Amino acid sequence: MVRNQSETRPAGPRPARPKDVRQGASIGGVGPDEPATLLTVARTAGVSKTTASDALRGSGRVSAETKARVLAAAAALGYVPNGSARHLRRASTGTIGLHVPEVLTRSVYYMAFVFGVVQGAADNDYDVTLITSGRRTPRVDGLVLGDPMADDPLVARLMGAGLPTVTCERFPGAGQADGVVLSQHAETVGALMDHLSASGASRPALIVAGDASDWAAAVHGGFRDWCARHDLEPLVRTVPFDAPADEVRRAARELLALRPEIDALVCGPAGAAAGIGPLLREEGRVPGRDLLLASCVDSQAMQLADPPITSIDLRPREAGVRCAELLFDLLAGRARPGAERVHPIELIVRDSTRRA
Amino acid sequence: MVRNQSETRPAGPRPARPKDVRQGASIGGVGPDEPATLLTVARTAGVSKTTASDALRGSGRVSAETKARVLAAAAALGYVPNGSARHLRRASTGTIGLHVPEVLTRSVYYMAFVFGVVQGAADNDYDVTLITSGRRTPRVDGLVLGDPMADDPLVARLMGAGLPTVTCERFPGAGQADGVVLSQHAETVGALMDHLSASGASRPALIVAGDASDWAAAVHGGFRDWCARHDLEPLVRTVPFDAPADEVRRAARELLALRPEIDALVCGPAGAAAGIGPLLREEGRVPGRDLLLASCVDSQAMQLADPPITSIDLRPREAGVRCAELLFDLLAGRARPGAERVHPIELIVRDSTRRA
DNA sequence: CTGTGATGCCGGAACGTTCCGGCATGCCGG
């Protein structure tokens, strides 16, 4: 039922079509409120559009004098390039897609990470769009995946999308992204353990999420390695990655009751350590004296706890910036697939582990 | 020194220009890795590009049978519209600009707010770009300004840019944005004061930032109004909007020393209340018993403090989503300039004000 | 003088979608 119009139309000249009139927009920026276009700049500078474009972008061959004239015209006109036109021509989008584990989007860590990515993108004139499982994957130039989970089907799909991809920490599943920003979690946990030991702890324990993410696996591994080096059986209690604070607190209470010899507790899940202090006080124990307390994720809650809790500052915001920048380096050819960059993290010692 | 090439070129036919060959891209989606274009969908469905476009967008006049055929073709091809082409044609960008007070971008509140805006934007197929003072203002379809400060020149410039603009809280300067998302801060502070009074407090005090933002002014006003209604002289200590935690803690210490009759302290600055508990303990006082403690901004640190601190949950993430959605309503003509929407906030009562 | 290379400019076509108005067909009323 498809009708081919060229077959049924009577032969003869087609009436001329009236021009699509649009208030001078095709000439560009002639009205007081219309953004200047490249054509406006070119006409103002008395050159062709190609020369104007080349002068502004530093491409082609343009004399210094002509370039200065074009730059001056652009500045005087407040010219801002039309990104849509540019990206259409270049088969690009100017946008990066960002994905973080959806079960934890309320986490302070991920909010800071997202902020960092948005900030890093803005610094490179890129826009950001969040990629979620309930949404058709939009066209983007590249991807940043924060803490990719092994059991997340959306992550698997994104990893296989053929787009330049950067992950924060390694993907625990098959294959690695084009770029990885990673931190020395195991080593820093080791340093934390050394510090606890130097503060007199001899029987440390760890509460950590399962190994679905590279980060949790590294924390777990770092603790186990430290115990092996010190001839200690690792005392570990595993909780789900998205366990609520109550569940972590319950796990801590059970662990401490089961093993009263524990004298230092390291909490993996973000925020968990701050909930242990009140628990200890209920039992008449003093956090930082009767039991050393540390967290693998720093936050404002750790800083403001009583006593302030020794933590590993993961600098999530800076991690986000760093991931975005590595992606732009990949997109610009300044980095090659397989690139890995170390994001520095830091052990912050506070009163919760300063036994005097 | 501008050379007009048509004047110097010898008369005669211009050699035919070789076609710009690009692997079938002008036909659209013929290669296995090339995204399908509208032309691909049209050809697959056996219709014109205009009919394909109309069928996918629900515009024009398309029969149900033809529409179904086009939708099926698009689905089979995994067609994703080229946003750059669409936005170029429509003179739009598909991007919203976001600005938050730069002095406080490390604040947990603003990171959550930014996350909410990004999330709300993604739900509406919009990208987000952060607008900062060190960057040329990009082309965007509209603006979201979080807590616009009266003394921020960038905010003044953005408010005057002629773009659809939504603010979270009112702009304390001249003029208002097209849309405002606001919360009943003064009323909720009043409810908090009622609660403190019901818990036995008779001499409350407030630490708050100056009136450079609508939020701080509302908190301050709500406290003053409550005191006026209860024949109390308002006890207020003002700190800078971006005062570090140490400074707020010092202000609290001085105020409590100056006015030992104070039996309830309300902290405006985010996170500040959590730092008062340890301060009280240093003086042998018990927070929640010897002095009631409350915060005008909830966060994880308030939840995890010892004791947990009664706070006003501003729901920053949801506020961000709400601002984004109001902007899209304005852009889509679903809301008119001058629109105001109330974002619900909630008093969360915790142990810090539960004197038994 | 001729040929070559460098410099600096240029116009046309491309990108993928939307918008606009034209055209063909069928139905109904006068």
Place this chain on the structure above:
DNA sequence: CCGGCATGCCGGAACGTTCCGGCATCACAG
């Protein structure tokens, strides 16, 4: 029969920038 209207399709042009290759001029070497 003719005219008007509704329905459903259609092609051309537009959007603003980039890419490509052509052309003119000049200087230098053989």
